[in-house]
Amino acid sequence: MATPAPRLKVATTSLAGCFGCHMSFLDIDERLFELLEHIEFDRSPLTDIKTCGACDIGIVEGGVCNAENVHVLREFRSQCRILVAIGACAITGGLPAQRNHLDLADCLREVYQTDPGTPGGRIPNDPELPLPLDKVHPIHEVVRVDYFIPGCPPSADTIWKFFTDVLAGRTPTYPHGLIHYD
Amino acid sequence: MSTSPTFTLDGREIPFEAGQTVLQAALTADVYIPHLCYHPEFKPHGSCKVCTIKADGRHVSACTWPARHGMVVENATEELDDLRRTLVQMLFAEGNHFCPSCEYSGHCLLQAVGYDLQVETAGFRHFFPVRPVDASHPEVWLDLNRCILCELCVRASDEVDGKHVFGLSGRGAGKHLIVNALSGRLADTDMAATDKAAEVCPVGVILKKKAGFRVPIGERPFDREPVSAQAARYAPRPPARHREED
């Protein structure tokens, strides 16, 4: 019975992140062709699909900084059998979490009501806009996470190592040079 | 007796001199045991617990446990590495360790030990403590966000510099590094960039100013080689002043 294994469905998203991890993903270059023999994308900035269907693997870049991030993350957790945190922001909160020692109200005032910025302006209150959480959280503090790919961003080789391990049914490991926090 | 005493570490014979601890003897023999608060030029301290081993079946800190002839030591076991991984995760959760923006990345022992133990996440809930950065001193930065409370700077300033620039206050989760000035500012202490205390921090708390990025990211000691391959670098030696960092 040599029927090829069905391709794994993969969804990706960026919460409070810079899309750098996605860029690094694309940096696997021509290996993408090989990868696409084994996976297909569901919701992802790469496909522009806006909602996540049932998936095998969900890859989340960025930390959780607002209400919309929570909704998207929960959607990923409930739709994906394996949930992966990619990059420093998803794993530690990263750069956005550097506001955590500040009071959120001070941040909003600083940005919208004082100079430089929009002195005397109003803090936006359009219901379309997601409200920020008082602290930025790594995603494992909001949902259960199965795997972590550290790095800022993780290198293309590290991401490739993750996929080759998972596709082979191995627990991903990262030898020296592939594991980085910076 | 002509033969020197030995103990076995994961089945390997390790010779030692009287007065050496398990960690000191192992590193002298170029055998790596993960560690953070230990420094080759200082009396072992035993606080980080990352060097925990099993000596004759008992969990002890390798850095402070005296070597004994015939002792059987377990080191690189899954159980112990699991334990060490959790300890490193605890330290990452406790402080604000943001490697992407840290000048010490690649020199940092916490990071290197994390790489070696395959620590991919802090796992625990991050404490996100509010900790100060003291930029008052003309030559030295003090960023307490990264402090792992190993007390190496305290020991260096007390024992080598004779200045007592650093100390610890508080207790439990509130334990924190303090400096020897009524104002609490590093600028008002006797600290100098040439102090031993300025070069012993295993993480990026105490950094010399105007020296950043002299070695590019990617070419730093732990970028080049895992810490576990650099055991001999940590073999005990007498305190040296003004040692050039790698």
Place this chain on the structure above:
Amino acid sequence: MSIASPAPQPAAALGAILERHDRRPEQLLQILREVQEHLGHVSDDIQAHIARELHLPLTRVRGVVGFYAFLSATPWGRYRVLFSDNITDRMQGNMDLLDHLCRRLLLEPGHPSEDGLVSVDTTSCTGLCDQGPGLLVNGRAIPAISRERLDLIAELILEGRPVTAWPAELFAIVDNVCRADMVLDNDLDPGDAVRAALARGDMSQVEQAANTRSWREANVAPPQGPLATLNEIRSANLRGRGGAGFTTAYKWESCRNAQGEQRYVVCNADEGEPGTFKDRVLLASHADLVFEGMTVCAYVVGAGRGFLYLRGEYRYLLGALEETLARRRRDHLLGRDILGTPGFSFDIEIHVGAGAYVCGEESALIESLEGKRGIPRNRPPYPVTHGYLQRPTTVNNVETFCAAALIAAHGGDWYRATGTPKSAGTKLMSVAGDCARPGIYEVPFGTTVAELLAMSGAEHTQAVQISGPSGTCIGPDEFERRIAFEDLATAGAFTVFDESRDMFEVARNYAHFFAHESCGFCTPCRVGTTILAATMDKIHDGHGTPYDLEEIATLDRVLNQSAHCGLGHTSCNPTLDTIKRFRPAYELHLKDLDFEPAFDLDGALRRARQMTGRDDPGAHLTTEPES
């Protein structure tokens, strides 16, 4: 003590304190504690002054002030009210009482009133569990707190009356001895045990060595008196009463044989284990027996100086203890040439702690005696060879010294006749919690838990916490177990919980206790106890999942395997014991989910809602994940 006098004279008071302690660095903690008592806090300037006078770096002084709970760099108010917060105080409603007092005084817990008059907060167990809830006002203990008593206290505070002038009945603490045996019913007069020990030996050997540096070491043949007494201690099979049960004779002998110019005897009266209060009673009513045991120990090991390390919560016992010491000096039971024995010189100083449970660990206690932060030392070396000032030191529990005095007087055979073959003598049990007659029960080793429950009139008992949070929590199917080193080893706490109690809440209280008392030296304890307390709070707040129970098991493993001292090793015990024996108590708090955030997601949007004025559905997050 002029604790709450309105206008203390800082300079004069400070000078006198420094003078009294001879400006010695090892007196640092005592100096700070006394300054705190006189001035209500130890300001930065005063810390700097003390550092200069003692020739210490300021970091050292600040480090000590920051370590001990009863020291503070900022004013806490002229009246500092600390509610004891052991689980037994909780069960007696201490939190409602705290609220009541705060309302009467119009202040928030933990924050001094704006006029600097008063602050109200909590503190670890004050050792009044048999007559709780307890509190401390400026370090003085008040038992049996009720709304009526608090109303009186609030009045006294608001009228600014010095604590020394408060009605004495407020401070009346009773012994509550419910069963006495060989220790509490002893027939010894002061000096009897020392005389008996001296009578065992040939005085001439001691006299020969009288003028030498160490009368013990100078003898070619060791004096028979000390060795004969050591043999009695050995044949008595006396084991330490602080919980670990180390063989006393072995400890004394090791100290006696250790190399050193000067030896020390230290009595560990830092009775900090929540639920324990037997040392309070021994020190209040049997101080002579304690000092007698220390003196016998000094005779055996050849020590010239002794310390009683009295926990800060028992500060109120200090005056009477000092008087007892003075009387014993007058009676030649302390000082030079005790009872006319040339060369047998020994005296005892009292050091008072300042709120740190970890100082009950003997090497941390020695650090504290040396005026430092109470951090347990690396061992080996052990105190018997490298103790106080790195010299040979014997540290024993209060109760151990009492037993040693009895043995010196009556002999090892007499002592061993009580108890079990492996656990000789009696144990003082501090019985508290859900029982009709809380108090001290001195029972022979081998007494069962069920027997103690019956004696104390406990009914419908669900669980007993043996030896406090660092001990064992057992349920009814184990009540036939015995108080003995070979079964339930204990420092003496015996806290009873009836069927109405939520055992999860018991464990949660203990988890917070350990997090509060961790010295912070080692990673696993500093971080692990904090995470454990946060996880228990998460479960309490209704966000707990089975995943959290797994995390607790991980914490326990890490703390057991790698913590620096017993505090860390045992800090998960109450949680694990209760998870094992009272799992439904946890499960009732858990969610049927595999994961839940540890924080309130909707609450995390509160600040943003305030700032934007929004309250639409999009401005909220549900706790349950949307399907």
